[in-house]
Amino acid sequence: MKRYRGLQCGFLAAILTFASAAMARQEATPPSRGEQEKSTETPANKNGTGVLPPGVKLESQMPAAGGPKAFHFPKAAMKTLPNGLHIFVVSDSEQPSVAVQLVIQTAGSVKDPASMPGVAEMTANMLTQGTKTRSAKEIAEAIDFVGGSLGASAGKDGTSVSLSVVKKDLATGLDLMSDVVLHPAFQADELERQRQQLLSNLTVQYSDPQYLASVVFGRVIYGNSPYGWPQEGTPATVSKFAPGDLSKFHDANYAPNQTLMAFAGDITPDAAFAAAEKYFGGWTKIDVASAVPPQASPVAGQHIWLIDKPDAVQTQIRVGDLGIRRSDPNYIPVAVMNRIFGGGYNSRLNTEVRVKSGLTYGAYSSFNPHRFAGSFGVGTFTRTDATVQATKLVVDLLTKMSSGDISEAELNFARDYLSGVYPIQSETAEQVAGRILAVAEFDLPADYNDTYPERIRNVTPEQVKQMAQKYMQTKDLEIVLAGNVGAFRDALKKEFPNAQYTEIPFDQVDVMASDLRRAKAASAVAAGQ
């Protein structure tokens, strides 16, 4: 299907790829693999009407499952080059194409210089905007000519560079990929161009309640530190950095001995190892300083942040607290607990807020774990006049969950879903490679991917209860509401009388400020007007 093909990215693309899905799809929890043996077989017809229209004949009994089929997580071939570059290969010849991913584990936004968030992300964006021997246009021409894609982006912990090409063009792609990673030029005029683009984009983002709510939520959970800052930076910080800041960041953090490389697709391990050696063997090993972000102070009490946007017709709601880091031994029981609470369409949260109450199009919760810390958050949205009702409902559901009172049926459902969906979410070589990279990146057990479904199925009622008691409590909570605050402020304060309130007009949000509010004089500039 080629509807609206050609749109690349950004806010316009989000609008134009309009497909009015019945349900907002969201995978809040990692999948697992399974043999599909089911611990529950609930009869389906308990609530059916039993009424057939005239002339229609239907089978009344839900068919039984067929025999379960084994799914074995594919094995990757591995090799480490002398410069320390770790290579993983997942061979799959179904389509004549290859995807290559580099994860530079030490180049995340956690390394952004103090008071200058956005450097890691801009460094990644600038990789394809010119090297020592190729102009930005030459790079674009070369990758576009073969119909491939090459791009980079920074996450909190690392930077990821991705290449996707038809198999016959792999050498062309790797030659470009190697050049942009090893020899980026960071030319001043190209930086200026990217900077103006980003400032224009941020001008739009700061008019979008979804963006505002998410950025403020991240900031209040993690505090005024690298994990709490938006990866793309803010209008004020983006205006600051110079080419030297980017080359310095690149030289200090892009290191083969800190990088994972995965090949996925129509290529043999030997061919992949040889290609990696040819294009990345000359990348010089360096010592990289580690950056451990300051530990976020725990949330104390309920704090409600009101981002006032008087023209909004709907309020974006975020509720949450600190969560867990990716390597936390509780990761699996937390995933099962979250699946029950809000990690899918059939969860307590979505059932109550969407299906039963009609207050929203979707309500989900997720744990977002990173190397050093993680967050837990509920996200939903509702019409302005239902803001207090929906917020109260979310908090009440959390409180109820924190009792740890979870039925066996709920636990079975969550375990069955998470273990059963694993093959589906390991369907392509690229998905498989992604899981293998995650194990390496977060030092998970070597048999993690092979045993994931087992680990899910072994989660006990007691564990889930403990996780709910620990992470779902509502005494300490950050709540962010971005919308037309004047329409619900008073009712909200009546409903949450003991909460601490901070209200900020949407065009004065500055996450770098200690109170998140921009000093008056700078407002006009940073709002991009």
Next chain:
Amino acid sequence: MLFASAAFVAPGSYAQQPSAEVRPPKLNFTTHKLANGLDVVLLEEHAVPVINLQMWYHVGGKDELPGHTGFAHLFEHLMFKGSAHVGPDEHSRIIEAVGGFDNAETGDDTTNFFETFPSNYLERVLWLEADRMGSLNVDDANFKSERKVVEEERRVRVDNEPYGTLEEDLRSAAFTVHGYHHTPIGSIQDLENATLQDVRDFFNTYYKPNNATLVIVGDFNSEQALGWTKKYFEGIPASAQPIPRHDTPEPVQTAERDVKKSYSNTPLPAIVIGYKIPARFQPDAYPLDLASNILAGGESSRLYQALVYKDQIAVQAGGFGNFSEDPNLFWAYAIMNRGHSADEGDKAIVNILDGLKEAPVDAKELEKAKNQEVAGFILGRDTDEQKAVALASAAVIGKDPGLVNTELDRYLKASPADIQRVAKDYFVPEHSTVLTITPAARGPRNAPGGAAPEEK
């Protein structure tokens, strides 16, 4: 209509392959038709024990009559609300309980329901789809609650989102009688006017086996799958009446239409030019699609290079054909950089489009556009779901699932002269609608200058 039936090339009629070195693997599907008219397309793929199933009903936003916009989409939501043997919202729960997921989407031309699930549950999913096709039941409480959900969906995608109304602003001016006049999300006012009887009538009119196409891709045995399909669907009779089609052709446009809108949440000016183009699978759709690659395929494309890179007047610029069942629009657009006007964007876009008319594209640029198509066909068919969607679209809109194996050749035979000709024929002011968006002074939402008042 401009295009005769010569457009449709029989599958397999391209004896010799054009000179591309790498081709997407052929999809070896089979087709079947049940006595009640249900079309079935099966493709076995055994690499992973997973199946994707698509059930497409040939009804969409364009079939809605004035005053009933958004109805096809609202109805799609109600298909999850229970039937003779399945309780409200049980459909999704049964699928999630075995480690699968399901969803649906409503477009202009079709309403698509789909599930991905472990392959030993195929029989159960077929039973679920048959039950709601044969005996959907919606009560008043479900109907009203789901309507509120849809209203929130509209707010989050359209009303509360910067540039969210852009598509309906453009289409409501570009189309006067055809159903593409409105987008499938519809208006809140029309949704509020819908009744339970409307729901029942809609179901009885369109949700019939002779208006549906079932596509299954993945790890199954075709003979067994066909047997189950017959077992569960043959008890559902075809409609007594032919399925109504609201396909009044849009009259030929003879003069440029200008639309100016201003919103408080669109801080950067934007320009969209919509040109009338032929339907999907028509011969001229292919050179037009290649033209969109030349205009907007990557950072080396003409629009990006001129507006975004060289002159830096736009933060985004692009062009693409919205090829659908009936003739629709080619979009050429730009979101302007701070300090640049929509008028500047308009002139720059027209200048680039004129370039396509004035001289044929050079051989290398056309080769790039074709390489992008080949890569798109290969990289875009990795999963069972991607294959199933390609088959369903070819079957329902193209009336021939075999197009999945032949369509690429239609791109590869296009010449520079073809690109120049379609640019001259279609990128003309008298067939265009020009939408200009400017920032409005901040104020309460319901006072957007010139905005459609329908959601008040």
